[in-house]
Amino acid sequence: MAHNVEIIERVKALPTQIAAEVEGLSEDELRWRPAEGAWSLKEVCGHLRDDSEVWRRRLYMMITQTDPVLPAYDQDALVREHAYQDADIAAVLGDFKRFRLDMVEHLTALARDNWERTGQHPDWGRLTIRQGMEMMVRHTEGHLEQVRELRAKVAGA
Numbered sequence: 001m002a003h004n005v006e007i008i009e010r011v012k013a014l015p016t017q018i019a020a021e022v023e024g025l026s027e028d029e030l031r032w033r034p035a036e037g038a039w040s041l042k043e044v045c046g047h048l049r050d051d052s053e054v055w056r057r058r059l060y061m062m063i064t065q066t067d068p069v070l071p072a073y074d075q076d077a078l079v080r081e082h083a084y085q086d087a088d089i090a091a092v093l094g095d096f097k098r099f100r101l102d103m104v105e106h107l108t109a110l111a112r113d114n115w116e117r118t119g120q121h122p123d124w125g126r127l128t129i130r131q132g133m134e135m136m137v138r139h140t141e142g143h144l145e146q147v148r149e150l151r152a153k154v155a156g157a
Helices: 003-022 027-031 041-064 076-081 089-109 112-116 129-156
Strands: 118-121 125-127
Touching: 003 041, 003 089, 003 129, 027 041, 027 118, 041 076, 041 089, 041 118, 041 129, 112 129, 118 129, 125 129
Parallel strands: none
Antiparallel strands: 118 125
16 A cells, blocks of 8 residues: 555656656647547547546545545546547646646645545445545556557557
8 A cells, every 4th residue: 555645746746747758749649549449649638637637526525525425427428528639738738737736735735544534436335535546546557558558659650
């Protein structure tokens, strides 16, 4: 189990790492899809933006409410609805970073025992703030690997 400070540092660092991976790519490279129905780099970044917005809301709910029911969402529907293929990548990455920095602010202010506050997710059941943040970080790290793989494929396409 990661320590609170380590989790906070990872929450804070990941948007910068993702941005560094897509920096300097052309619009065509950012929009390239490896297969029918697969996400482009823009769409992966858009998904991370959406995921961070939802997690920011979940975190706030867990801090301010007693064992709230946490919102679920349809990630594919949101990516389509937000039309990330046509979005400005700088704005998408800016939102992603801003949502994460907002979470860092809330997490930094939490007393150690408050990391054990809970919420209930319709699919995952009850989880603590710590468990939720660890899940979010692992999820983002998985997408960082996906971004690196996509970037490598784009270079060879």
